Amino acid sequence: MKTLNAAIIGCGAIHTCHVEALRQTPGVALRAVVDVDKDKGLALSAGYGCHFYQDYREMLCDVAIDAVHICTPHYLHKPMILAALAAGKQVFCEKPVAMNMAEVTEIREAEIQASGQLGVCYQNRLNPTSLALRQLLEENTIGRVLSINAFLTWSRTEPYYAHSAWRGHYATEGGSLLINQAIHTLDLMQWLGGGVTRLKAVVDCARLADTIETEDTAMATLDFSGGARGLFFASNNHTQDAPLQLDIHGENGELQLRNNTLWHVDDGKRVEIASDEAPYGHSKRYWGNGHINAIRQFYDAVRSDSHSGVTGLNDAAKSLHLVEAIYRSSQLRQWVTLPE
């Protein structure tokens, strides 16, 4: 098996998950890290035993590099994806794939011309509880789905925003709570619910108004294509990062995600279905534990020249579309319809 050489662009909070996943993926080697912070990048590359580049465009000229992981601020995703695809690399990008749907259109055009494929990191889809939820819904275990409700309360305070200056600004982060933290929840809701047809939302910046120009709280009422209703509430103003609470209510029972454990509730009986095992040491619990599986599936897809198991551009764009619709609905104070 030919070794596939990877480079990681951006050596911040999330990059350690990618380093660890690469270590645990057979036939893949970390060849380079890239960061504008030279001291940090040099120190990390020495520790990893790989090359260091300060300029990602120089790294893209390294013909030995097959795949590029993009772990940078959101405003850099689109230009880095375009450059990496143009250089013939395989690309695995952290969520969100872009800042908005206009950027998605540009990426789609570039992807059509590219030889490499683009995968986007929605690792929570691979949590054991998420996979079990999807399977139970496909098997019609709770009958027709009536509602899908999600409640996400995390904590992001001033030091989090002070640590990385790109966060908290529309121009560089594209939003905050919705596009950065709750996008995983929106992705799961649409992935499980089969698409959202319309929504009405309220977006607010409550506690962090002196710190960020973006939002820290949002709620939405949704309609799914299958006829189910949805309720979504998310806030970064909790005092800790609480596990996502998800309730899927069907005609013949309910599926409940509590404390990273999935329960099937029927006629008052609660049966444990699946639990997300403790994440490895490099991942924060609230990030889920799917990075290793997501990155392995990406390299499997690259090797087999398929897109199997990978969240591709169109799929990744669905949650971004929801984020945009939530902002728009809140601004207009109206229901917003999403295209099929």
Ligand SMILES: NC(=O)c1ccc[n+]([C@@H]2O[C@H](COP(=O)([O-])OP(=O)(O)OC[C@H]3O[C@@H](n4cnc5c(N)ncnc54)[C@H](O)[C@@H]3O)[C@@H](O)[C@H]2O)c1
């Ligand atoms: N999948 C998840 O659960 C998850 C969790 C956390 C973060 N993320 C995503 O990962 C990405 C990075 O977030 P983070 O929290 O690690 O950010 P961060 O601020 O901690 O790190 C960003 C890094 O990128 C570097 N950088 C900035 N400009 C660069 C450039 N031009 N070239 C090379 N390096 C550059 C910075 O110096 C920094 O080291 C974001 O897209 C974020 O949404 C995903």
